[in-house]
Amino acid sequence: MAALFGARVRKLRTAAGLTQAELGARTHVVSTRITQIERASGAKPTLELARALDAVLGADHLLVDLWPYVHREAFPDWSRRFMAYSERAVDIRQYAAHVVPGLLQTEDYARAVLKVGRTLGSKEQLEERVAIRMGRQKRLDTFDRPELWVVLDEAVLRRPVGGRAVMREQLARLLDAATERHVTVQVLPFDQGEHEVMGGSLTVLALPDGSEAAYTEGAHHGQLIEDPEEVRSFSLTYDRLRAAALPPLMSLGMIRSVMEDNHRGAKVPSRSERRRVAQEQLQQSGRRRLPGGGGRIPRRRPRP
Secondary structure, X not given: OHHHHHHHHHHHHHHOOOOHHHXXXXXXXXXXXXXXXXXXXXXXXXXXXXXXXXXXHXXXXXXXXXXXXXXXXXXXXXXXXXXXXXXXXXXXXXEXXXXXXXXXXXXXXXXXXXXXXXXXXXXXXXHHHHHHHHHHHHHHHOOOOOEEEEEEEHHHHHOOOOXXXXXXXXXXXXXXXXXXXXXXXXXXXXXXXXXXXXXXXXXXXXXXXXXXXXXXXXXXXXXXXXXXXXXXXHHHHHHHHHHHOXXXXXXXXXXXXXXXXXXHHHHOOOHHHHHHHHHHHHHHOOOOOOOOOOOOOOOOOOOO
């Protein structure tokens, strides 16, 4: 893909009658950088440079559209194959243990997640990864968009990734996405206890030819499963998670409740804290102490 990108740049540059030095000057890079791009050698072009080349060469977004495919080559083989499958899938079923799946992330949430990655060496690389992730979401707006079914562990809702404001926006995004007919969101609450995918995430993809693939992921590794028997096992595992999760309407109610608590923030004490303060106040006033469950104090009956 890097070679294809470079060939397109060279063809467009030649058609425009520009030398490499002239193109470099117009895009604010040295001529050797243009040489590297055209020969697919050296560092891959940044998104900013792809946009500049596109504008100067009048490529009508061709180079910008090619750019994510150039950078996909930086991912491991199994990750690239998973992304390729995802782009063709007619049905995507995901269980997320730690963070909101990429297809439903807001830009700020994605940036907060990606900036803690071990493979990023600069702010420029971070922004490139964010752009790639946001670009993949366009699939949900196409005519051949897949059915997306997401089960979120309750921990995903409770962890304030990026801070309260970013998390509130992300929770609102989940509520908005769930209004689409092709998107279903469920929450697996803590009280369901242990399950088969604790500590990782799971995705099951149904492809146009009727076959399926599964993908498991941890913090720093992933595995693509293509063996039909293994995939069938993971598909059953996903069905059990989906059955154990809250129904969609109850799940949205839980997301909304967490979002509202997030909005009020730390200024609102917890129920136990409010009960403790109330008990102390009652003790100081000489009244009866509230029961442990926070019940109401019985009123004295008037004397006859």
